[in-house]
Amino acid sequence: AQSVTQLDSQVPVFEEAPVELRCNYSSSVSVYLFWYVQYPNQGLQLLLKYLSGSTLVESINGFEAEFNKSQTSFHLRKPSVHISDTAEYFCAVSDIGGTSYGKLTFGQGTILTVHP
Amino acid sequence: EAQVTQNPRYLITVTGKKLTVTCSQNMNHEYMSWYRQDPGLGLRQIYYSMNVEVTDKGDVPEGYKVSRKEKRNFPLILESPSPNQTSLYFCASSPMGVGEQYFGPGTRLTVT
Numbered sequence: 767a768q769s770v771t772q773l774d775s776q777v778p779v780f781e782e783a784p785v786e787l788r789c790n791y792s793s794s795v796s797v798y799l800f801w802y803v804q805y806p807n808q809g810l811q812l813l814l815k816y817l818s819g820s821t822l823v824e825s826i827n828g829f830e831a832e833f834n835k836s837q838t839s840f841h842l843r844k845p846s847v848h849i850s851d852t853a854e855y856f857c858a859v860s861d862i863g864g865t866s867y868g869k870l871t872f873g874q875g876t877i878l879t880v881h882p
Numbered sequence: 883e884a885q886v887t888q889n890p891r892y893l894i895t896v897t898g899k900k901l902t903v904t905c906s907q908n909m910n911h912e913y914m915s916w917y918r919q920d921p922g923l924g925l926r927q928i929y930y931s932m933n934v935e936v937t938d939k940g941d942v943p944e945g946y947k948v949s950r951k952e953k954r955n956f957p958l959i960l961e962s963p964s965p966n967q968t969s970l971y972f973c974a975s976s977p978m979g980v981g982e983q984y985f986g987p988g989t990r991l992t993v994t
Contacts, residue, residue, distance in 0.1 A: 872924035
């Protein structure tokens, strides 16, 4: 069975400061990894994903995440946050070839609040 | 526009009154799924469907039913809703199941 742990439930930061949202996972098989973002009163949007290849993946709005297989982590980072980044962020994993075909297992979510 | 739609977006109902939340996607995706979101628990899968007429339970299927008679539609049925089913529900679809999923806007259900 797969599981995802987001180590911080809330992260407050000031505008233009760097931020890291931590995500650890466990799985008995290889995985795909995702970060989704949920803005207030909206659905989930894919922020970035790791399927294969380079372990560092980037989004169009300046976020990046690095897949670390040895530490089973997929932390999300941004060097300088903006007020508009205020949202809840979810880390998710999907087994490759496991019995739980297609299922996304989500972490508990991290609420990022950017203060002026 | 490629999208997943859900209806209704908001629903307040009473215990025991059967309800259906509809989900439709226009991307010709094989895989569809329902999740519920609760504070501090993230999203948990209720049911999923790999293709028409093929459905299976997720992590929290109790009290829910689904059907997949057409590729584009995947309704979620609560035969006898209870207050512990008060939650935010999301439908999602994916081309092949494995990989990213596209989410609908959510349905906020309150059962009193």
